[in-house]
Amino acid sequence: MSTWNLDKLFAPRSIALVGASPREGSLGRTVLRNLGRAGFTGPITPVNPRHREIDGRPCVARLSDIAEAPDLVVVASPPGSVPGVIEDAGRIGAGAAIVITAGLGHGPGSLAEDARQRARRYGLRIVGPNCLGVMAPRAGLDASFAANAPLPGDLALVSQSGAIAAGLVEWGKQRNVGFSAVVSLGDKADVDFGDCLDYFAADRHTRAILLYVESISAARKFMSAARAASRAKPVVVIKSGRHAQGAKAAATHTGALAGSDGVYDAAFRRAGLLRVYDLDELFAAAETLGRQKPFQGSRLAILTNGGGVGVLAVDRLIDRGGTLAELSADTRTALDAVLPQTWSRANPVDIIGDADAHRYAAALEALLKDPANDAVLVLNVPTALASAPAAAQAVVETVARDRETAFRRKPVFAVWLGEDPQAGRAFEAAGIPHYATEAEAVQGFMHLVRWREAQDILMRTPASLPQDFAPDRAAARAIVERVVSEGRTWLDPIEVSGLMRAYAIPDAPVTLARTAEEAGAAARPFVEAGGTVAVKILSPDIVHKSDIGGVSLDLTSVQAVEEATRDVLARAARLKPGARVTGVTVQPMVRKPKARELIAGIAHDDTFGPVIVFGRGGTAVEVINDKALALPPLDMNLAAGLVARTRVSRVLAAYRDVPAADLEAVQLVLVKLSHLAADLPEVRELDINPFLADKDGVIAVDARVAVAPVSGRRASAPHASFAVRPYPVEWERRLPLPDGREVFVRPVRPEDEALFLDFFKRVTDEDLRLRFFAPVKDFSHSFIARLTQIDYARAIAFVAVDPDTGEMMGAVRLHADANHESGEYAILLRSDLKGIGLGWRLMQLMIEWAKAEGLAHVEGQVLRENSTMLEMCRQLGFAIRADPDDPDLKVVRLDLEA
Numbered sequence: 001m002s003t004w005n006l007d008k009l010f011a012p013r014s015i016a017l018v019g020a021s022p023r024e025g026s027l028g029r030t031v032l033r034n035l036g037r038a039g040f041t042g043p044i045t046p047v048n049p050r051h052r053e054i055d056g057r058p059c060v061a062r063l064s065d066i067a068e069a070p071d072l073v074v075v076a077s078p079p080g081s082v083p084g085v086i087e088d089a090g091r092i093g094a095g096a097a098i099v100i101t102a103g104l105g106h107g108p109g110s111l112a113e114d115a116r117q118r119a120r121r122y123g124l125r126i127v128g129p130n131c132l133g134v135m136a137p138r139a140g141l142d143a144s145f146a147a148n149a150p151l152p153g154d155l156a157l158v159s160q161s162g163a164i165a166a167g168l169v170e171w172g173k174q175r176n177v178g179f180s181a182v183v184s185l186g187d188k189a190d191v192d193f194g195d196c197l198d199y200f201a202a203d204r205h206t207r208a209i210l211l212y213v214e215s216i217s218a219a220r221k222f223m224s225a226a227r228a229a230s231r232a233k234p235v236v237v238i239k240s241g242r243h244a245q246g247a248k249a250a251a252t253h254t255g256a257l258a259g260s261d262g263v264y265d266a267a268f269r270r271a272g273l274l275r276v277y278d279l280d281e282l283f284a285a286a287e288t289l290g291r292q293k294p295f296q297g298s299r300l301a302i303l304t305n306g307g308g309v310g311v312l313a314v315d316r317l318i319d320r321g322g323t324l325a326e327l328s329a330d331t332r333t334a335l336d337a338v339l340p341q342t343w344s345r346a347n348p349v350d351i352i353g354d355a356d357a358h359r360y361a362a363a364l365e366a367l368l369k370d371p372a373n374d375a376v377l378v379l380n381v382p383t384a385l386a387s388a389p390a391a392a393q394a395v396v397e398t399v400a401r402d403r404e405t406a407f408r409r410k411p412v413f414a415v416w417l418g419e420d421p422q423a424g425r426a427f428e429a430a431g432i433p434h435y436a437t438e439a440e441a442v443q444g445f446m447h448l449v450r451w452r453e454a455q456d457i458l459m460r461t462p463a464s465l466p467q468d469f470a471p472d473r474a475a476a477r478a479i480v481e482r483v484v485s486e487g488r489t490w491l492d493p494i495e496v497s498g499l500m501r502a503y504a505i506p507d508a509p510v511t512l513a514r515t516a517e518e519a520g521a522a523a524r525p526f527v528e529a530g531g532t533v534a535v536k537i538l539s540p541d542i543v544h545k546s547d548i549g550g551v552s553l554d555l556t557s558v559q560a561v562e563e564a565t566r567d568v569l570a571r572a573a574r575l576k577p578g579a580r581v582t583g584v585t586v587q588p589m590v591r592k593p594k595a596r597e598l599i600a601g602i603a604h605d606d607t608f609g610p611v612i613v614f615g616r617g618g619t620a621v622e623v624i625n626d627k628a629l630a631l632p633p634l635d636m637n638l639a640a641g642l643v644a645r646t647r648v649s650r651v652l653a654a655y656r657d658v659p660a661a662d663l664e665a666v667q668l669v670l671v672k673l674s675h676l677a678a679d680l681p682e683v684r685e686l687d688i689n690p691f692l693a694d695k696d697g698v699i700a701v702d703a704r705v706a707v708a709p710v711s712g713r714r715a716s717a718p719h720a721s722f723a724v725r726p727y728p729v730e731w732e733r734r735l736p737l738p739d740g741r742e743v744f745v746r747p748v749r750p751e752d753e754a755l756f757l758d759f760f761k762r763v764t765d766e767d768l769r770l771r772f773f774a775p776v777k778d779f780s781h782s783f784i785a786r787l788t789q790i791d792y793a794r795a796i797a798f799v800a801v802d803p804d805t806g807e808m809m810g811a812v813r814l815h816a817d818a819n820h821e822s823g824e825y826a827i828l829l830r831s832d833l834k835g836i837g838l839g840w841r842l843m844q845l846m847i848e849w850a851k852a853e854g855l856a857h858v859e860g861q862v863l864r865e866n867s868t869m870l871e872m873c874r875q876l877g878f879a880i881r882a883d884p885d886d887p888d889l890k891v892v893r894l895d896l897e898a
Helices: 006-010 027-037 079-092 111-122 162-175 193-202 219-232 253-257 260-271 279-291 307-319 329-338 357-369 388-405 421-430 438-458 473-485 493-502 516-528 558-575 636-644 648-652 663-679 750-760 765-772 781-788 838-852 867-876
Strands: 015-018 044-047 072-075 096-099 125-127 133-136 141-144 152-159 179-184 208-213 235-239 274-276 299-304 375-380 412-416 511-513 533-538 551-555 583-588 596-605 609-616 627-630 683-694 697-700 703-707 733-736 742-747 795-801 808-816 822-829 857-863 879-882 889-895
Touching (some): 006 193, 015 141, 027 044, 072 079, 079 096, 079 111, 111 125, 152 279, 162 179, 162 208, 179 193, 193 208, 219 235, 219 260, 235 260, 299 307, 307 438, 329 357, 357 375, 375 388, 375 438, 388 412, 388 421, 412 421, 473 493, 473 663, 493 703, 516 583, 551 558, 609 636, 609 663, 627 636, 636 648, 636 663, 663 683, 663 697, 733 838, 742 838, 750 781, 750 795, 765 822, 795 838, 822 838, 838 857
Parallel strands (some): 015 044, 072 096, 096 125, 152 179, 235 274, 822 857
Antiparallel strands (some): 511 583, 533 551, 596 683, 683 697, 683 703, 733 742, 795 808, 808 822, 879 889
């Protein structure tokens, strides 16, 4: 349901409390008192059949006795009554319910599931059960049993834990940090993280979002909402249970490396969320985000009256990957004029222990004007030589003057050691983030830097895949389907090699030999060329070959190969008498003395689905534990980021007499594995180890693939197990035009930026104005990135490409709302290609996608002078009406459910 009826939850006009009570200490009494003292201006109706009034408020026996249905129903009645209360609330037309009551159980047959099903019938939204409640200070709402209400502000807190939510509210009151809303989700029967992210991303009163996560249940919904929200505003997440790794046994090294918390970390990274690891860090993030907007740049200037604490701040900054700003020549000159000769003449700017308010103000003013830094950290060590509160006031006044006159407000962070109360109050009143220690301040600064960097990384245009990469999906599917149909779990080496070839992943060739003589013949070309070969038993019943001596390596002659084959077959018959033995595989030994030993593969997570794993390879991969995870689909940028997060990435560069490895080839294999995971949902684990990389490229020396049948939603919906919806290859089309030409139409890809740049050069200024409702002169990277980098879970953009020239001819896009009910479309054609029927074909394809996605209607805004577009919409069945907010626009709408 997403944001449906959430306005009734966070800004209700009327409230009913079921389970209200006059008994002191009861849940119903506490919630009623909180509702009454929060300043809510609408009617609050207690519901309890045993009382006629509570606290002077008229009480009704049941919800149906209320004359006008309340927007919000708060439930604090016993567990057994909750499903009936939800039924009554839905029947009378309430919009949302907060179920504070605990003890409703979980899963099928539980009271919680009963309540959820009843609510869904009426479109009633539920927060909880088993939650602290919901607080929205701007609406005067405190529907909770928290000890205190939060201060009003622009941070939204969404917490799975009521205790954490209550703790942050208390911390905020002490630090004068306010919230736009505080939501305790509890058991998430309905409203979850995805719903709240969608709501607060669009809420103009919310500047940043804080999440406390214990588990995610709807991975794709969460990822889609998180990606959208993080592009709009900072989202900070803390997850508990980082070391609560499941006890499931993994069949491959790749599976063993893909620990639960590592997958969550990959998900948060992919969505552009800022992850913190403890409550202190979350408080630091809240302090920063509550007072400071994100900014460009990472260069920090440090101003201090104590050299030691300044050096500690530098150490912390470097530890966290920050940049210590240089001082420009002009700034050094300006500081020479206002500081004593003994000042540090470098960053940190040490203005000496006797620095008074005037010296702080003069030095800070110079640093704020310096273009060589992006932010300033001001530190104060209390001394008997100067007043710390006066210095704080000087900083506040200097910052205020700068904000009035500067074109760009430069961020300022403060640390007054000893946490002087007077200084703290001054900083809070001025909206300057302040911290107890230099470490916390640097941490807060880096939170904003990291969030901005994450957004920049997500918006980078990836390199295109090689033109000749076209996986043989049919061959790969035939291999996997045969193995699954035979009831086998593992592909044999011959099948694995076929799968590698289908996705153009270089591997050592494998030959099947049923007899010693066949093995010798297969080995002859390699040994005569001076190489060596390996012989391995091939049996669906013998997975761990070395356990029975089923592997013989470094064989140098045909005779040695034949003898080894006889020995391997005999040993298998003796030690595994019931095993089905197909024969042996013969494979050349790969000798690459300067190659790096890596691992790459696919694992499966129960929550987030397929995961791509990369790291240091070899037999001790779990012990070394140098790995990184990423959620597919991957492009070359994401693959590069995955590689860079490992320690082994450093030795992929050149060192001593070892040339650099072909990094692009490594990244390309990871992208190919991502395609394989999308195309073959039956693949549950894939392990390439060792995976060798050197200056000549890469090669898979050994690989194992586990498969399982798909069922349920995974069998019926493409890529259903993917947390991030992959490129929808199934929507590629060749569409005929009325003049006999054929165009290739496909979904847009992130690497299409150059295609769009060339396209816009062939669109007239007038056509651009009709599309964007204003003149467009600058096609910046960020502008085009928003057109090419979309979330296929809630949007589509089709580009029409001339199959002969590869040039873009036009595009249509549709973006669904958070409820996935309505979509807003836009279309643009190359100006020299209007009138050939291309626009009609693109509109039809867009409508086909909307129907397939289950949207109820499609709509758009069209300039009233754009008669061509209005006429096409009319012919396609769109209803057309005037836009009530703009007389120059028409609103066109097509109902799809008729």
